[in-house]
Amino acid sequence: MEDFLYEAVEIIQTIWDGILFGSTYALIGIGFTLIFGAMGKLNMAYAGAAIAGAYVGLAVSLFFDATIIFVFAVSAVISTLLGYIVYQTCFRFIPTHNHLAALMASVGGLFFIDELIVLATLGSPMNFPGLFEDAYFEIGPFGIRGDLLFVFLIGIVSTLLLLYVLFKTRLGMATRAVAQQDIAAQLCGINIHRTNSITFSIAGLLGGIAGAMTAAAVGVLSPVMTVPLTIKGLIVTVIGGLGSIPGAIIAGLFVGAFENFFLYIRGIDERDMYVVALLFIFLIFRPNGIFSKTINRD
Amino acid sequence: MKNISKLIGASMLLIALSIPQNAISGGHSLKVLGWGAKSGPLKSFGVNSEAALRSAVAEINAAGGVRMGDGSMAPMEVIGYEDSACKKDEAIAILRKTASTTDAIVGMGTTCSGVCQAMFGVLQKKRGDDSDSGVQMPILADTCIRPGLAKISDWSFRNVPNEITMYDELFKWIRTAYPNVKTFTGGSETDQGHSFVTYTAIIAQMAVKHGFQWVGPPVPELGPKVKQGMKELQAAAKSQHWLMGDTNYTVQARKIKKQNADMVIVASHPFSACGFMKEMKRQRVKPKLMVGLTSSASQETLNGCMSAAEGIIIPTGFAPITSEAKKANSIVSKAGGFLDLHSAAAWENAYLIKHAVERTSIMGKPSTLQEDRRKFRNALASITSQKGLIGHLTRDGSTGEASKPYVYVQVVNGKWKVIHDPNS
Numbered sequence: 001m002e003d004f005l006y007e008a009v010e011i012i013q014t015i016w017d018g019i020l021f022g023s024t025y026a027l028i029g030i031g032f033t034l035i036f037g038a039m040g041k042l043n044m045a046y047a048g049a050a051i052a053g054a055y056v057g058l059a060v061s062l063f064f065d066a067t068i069i070f071v072f073a074v075s076a077v078i079s080t081l082l083g084y085i086v087y088q089t090c091f092r093f094i095p096t097h098n099h100l101a102a103l104m105a106s107v108g109g110l111f112f113i114d115e116l117i118v119l120a121t122l123g124s125p126m127n128f129p130g131l132f133e134d135a136y137f138e139i140g141p142f143g144i145r146g147d148l149l150f151v152f153l154i155g156i157v158s159t160l161l162l163l164y165v166l167f168k169t170r171l172g173m174a175t176r177a178v179a180q181q182d183i184a185a186q187l188c189g190i191n192i193h194r195t196n197s198i199t200f201s202i203a204g205l206l207g208g209i210a211g212a213m214t215a216a217a218v219g220v221l222s223p224v225m226t227v228p229l230t231i232k233g234l235i236v237t238v239i240g241g242l243g244s245i246p247g248a249i250i251a252g253l254f255v256g257a258f259e260n261f262f263l264y265i266r267g268i269d270e271r272d273m274y275v276v277a278l279l280f281i282f283l284i285f286r287p288n289g290i291f292s293k294t295i296n297r298d
Numbered sequence: 299m300k301n302i303s304k305l306i307g308a309s310m311l312l313i314a315l316s317i318p319q320n321a322i323s324g325g326h327s328l329k330v331l332g333w334g335a336k337s338g339p340l341k342s343f344g345v346n347s348e349a350a351l352r353s354a355v356a357e358i359n360a361a362g363g364v365r366m367g368d369g370s371m372a373p374m375e376v377i378g379y380e381d382s383a384c385k386k387d388e389a390i391a392i393l394r395k396t397a398s399t400t401d402a403i404v405g406m407g408t409t410c411s412g413v414c415q416a417m418f419g420v421l422q423k424k425r426g427d428d429s430d431s432g433v434q435m436p437i438l439a440d441t442c443i444r445p446g447l448a449k450i451s452d453w454s455f456r457n458v459p460n461e462i463t464m465y466d467e468l469f470k471w472i473r474t475a476y477p478n479v480k481t482f483t484g485g486s487e488t489d490q491g492h493s494f495v496t497y498t499a500i501i502a503q504m505a506v507k508h509g510f511q512w513v514g515p516p517v518p519e520l521g522p523k524v525k526q527g528m529k530e531l532q533a534a535a536k537s538q539h540w541l542m543g544d545t546n547y548t549v550q551a552r553k554i555k556k557q558n559a560d561m562v563i564v565a566s567h568p569f570s571a572c573g574f575m576k577e578m579k580r581q582r583v584k585p586k587l588m589v590g591l592t593s594s595a596s597q598e599t600l601n602g603c604m605s606a607a608e609g610i611i612i613p614t615g616f617a618p619i620t621s622e623a624k625k626a627n628s629i630v631s632k633a634g635g636f637l638d639l640h641s642a643a644a645w646e647n648a649y650l651i652k653h654a655v656e657r658t659s660i661m662g663k664p665s666t667l668q669e670d671r672r673k674f675r676n677a678l679a680s681i682t683s684q685k686g687l688i689g690h691l692t693r694d695g696s697t698g699e700a701s702k703p704y705v706y707v708q709v710v711n712g713k714w715k716v717i718h719d720p721n722s
Contacts, residue, residue, distance in 0.1 A: 010552075013552065014548075014549055014552075017546075017548035017549065017552075018546075018548075021545075021546045021548065024545070115337060118337060118338060118339065118341050119341075122341045122342040122345055123335075123338065123339040123340055123341040123342055124342050124568070124597070124598045124601050124602070125568050125569040125572050125598055125601060125602030125603075126601055126602060127572075127601060127602055127603055127604065127605075130576075133580070136580055136581065136582065143552075143581060145548075145580060214545060217545070217546075218545045218546075218573050218576070219572070219573065219576035219577075219603065219606070220569060220572040220573050220576065220602045220603060222339065222569040222602070223338075223339050224339045224542055224543040224569055225543060225545060227543065228541075228543040228544070228545070229545070256546075259546075260546065260548065260549055263537055263549050264537055264549050265537075266536075266537075267536025267537045267539070268488050268536055268537065268539045268540055268541060269488060269536055270536075272541075
């Protein structure tokens with residue numbers, strides 16, 4: 001009985017930790033899904049730009065002894081700028097009907113950003129200031145990380161803000177119009193490139209916050225983070241439903257819990273195998289993800 | 299006609315430009331070519347090793363150079379330092395290119411054990427074996443610490459401490475220096491061969507050998523001999539390991555917290571070691587002692603998690619404890635590098651080359667290249683002891699295994715401090 005209770009507590013704690021950590025995946029997933037929703041294309045450079053923003057925020061803090069809030073603000077601003085640059089370099093001049101070309105261009109963007117980080121830091125991990133680092137609440141046998149709770153809240157607030165922008169503002173209306181029918185939107189006087197630039201910049205802003213949040217949650221920044229975060233972000237986006245912001249949030253939390261659970265019961269060697277299996281299950285049985293509208297697979 | 303002349307002129311210019319500088323250099327110099335990670339997440343390895351190698355070569359040349367077979371003094375020349383990015387295919391391609399298109403007498407690379415293992419595999423296994431078409435080019439590696447690599451080929455050489463001895467002696471010392479430490483557990487990154495194998499085949503066994511009790515998941519097979527219970531340990535403790543690029547260590551840290559060991563082994567490279575140690579700190583895991591992987595005894599660990607790493611003890615093949623080591627450290631720092639266990643080996647390797655060349659009659663001319671490489675290999679193989687930066691580098695002639703001196707360092711007040719020198 002004691003063993004059973006111990007295991008039950010451990011599994012609940014594991015899932016809870018996973019859900020909280022999944023909020024970093026959710027933030028990355030929102031950026032992917034926002035761009036996909038607007039353009040129908042995947043921006044593979046997104047997580048790279050998010051981490052690059054966090055690096056610049058960190059560099060500023062080292063030079064000016066800035067506060068953590070300032071680090072986050074700089075990360076967000078730089079990632080906004082990077083989002084804009086990624087659009088201009090990897091999407092704007094690529095033929096819109098050629099999805100593979102844009103995808104490959106953004107993969108190139110990811111490696112380019114990655115290599116820039118390596119060039120600047122020699123690949124060395126960098127200490128990243130924690131947010132509410134000492135806030136660890138122990139409630140009975142359970143422990144809750146305060147910083148991850150904060151990331152969780154940021155994820156919720158970001159979703160609400162994005163939904164507000166998308167559904168209650170002219171910019172959001174323009175974004176949705178371009179997403180639904182770009183030629184018709186253009187005929188109505190909407191500047192497609194301007195709208196897409198703003199969408200990429202907003203996604204970049206969110207990415208900057210996500211990158212800084214993730215770095216603060218780990219406590220370390222390293223270029224080795226960009227590819228795993230890109231993969232997790234993509235999985236979250238597909239499971240949540242391409243283009244669905246609430247879907248990205250739910251899927252992020254779900255994937256976080258799922259991978260932690262399988263790490264606990266099956267170990268590190270099999271953990272990612274189950275996450276990828278989950279992706280396959282969704283692709284086969286629910287290819288449009290949790291929240292996306294049902295569309296014909298063909 | 300005018301156009302044809304222009305075409306011929308342009309073609310000749312193109313051909314001239316496409317010939318590598320080193321291939322047409324007929325000067326009397328001793329040429330070496332290095333490679334290491336100059337891109338990717340392990341870029342610091344290559345950058346530091348290149349700075350150390352070039353600085354040591356500059357020092358050698360400033361002191362007169364290398365005595366060649368005809369009695370003259372010639373400068374040592376680093377004809378290139380290629381980027382192998384710590385990738386097997388890149389390193390093998392560079393090795394083949396170096397052997398066939400350059401007049402480098404020796405190839406110097408490349409830090410990462412897995413890459414060396416693959417690279418040594420394309421070398422001729424036994425020298426003089428005409429049935430083996432493997433590459434006949436001496437390779438002198440800076441580090442590549444995984445035990446057993448030297449025996450892959452007669453042409454492969456390393457400058458590394460013996461990891462088995464290093465951890466054996468470390469736990470023996472901890473036994474007396476920290477008598478209140480009795481139990482241990484730990485974790486490693488499973489996608490990094492050196493970290494994971496060293497932890498499960500050497501570190502855990504050496505801890506058991508010196509009386510420390512394993513308190514992780516039950517592994518009755520775990521014993522004091524190298525590899526004893528390795529597979530069982532890998533299987534039993536699989537949920538307290540991680541991957542190099544992981545960002546979440548909550549499960550692993552909590553498992554280790556529950557085990558309440560006196561000593562926690564963090565067998566991992568700096569990024570994931572830092573992530574894990576920070577998570578341990580958050581969860582208030584406070585072991586009496588932490589022991590790390592030798593690859594983490596570097597500036598990267600301090601950059602990543604100085605505070606969380608406070609107190610960790612790691613054996614390392616370099617620390618500025620002698621006047622030579624301090625001088626080398628200062629020179630390499632000025633050259634934009636950093637001396638650590640990896641790059642210090644690159645510095646020492648330059649002197650090993652000088653020593654080997656001066657033991658034999660190498661001419662350093664394109665016409666004698668193959669003969670020079672053979673002579674150099676034999677001379678290098680005959681060196682069983684040579685002064686290094688912190689003591690004597692030795693090599694067992696029968697097994698080919700190198701053994702360089704090491705010290706134990708600890709993070710104290712945010713800096714690496716030598717806490718014990720087994721040779722003193």
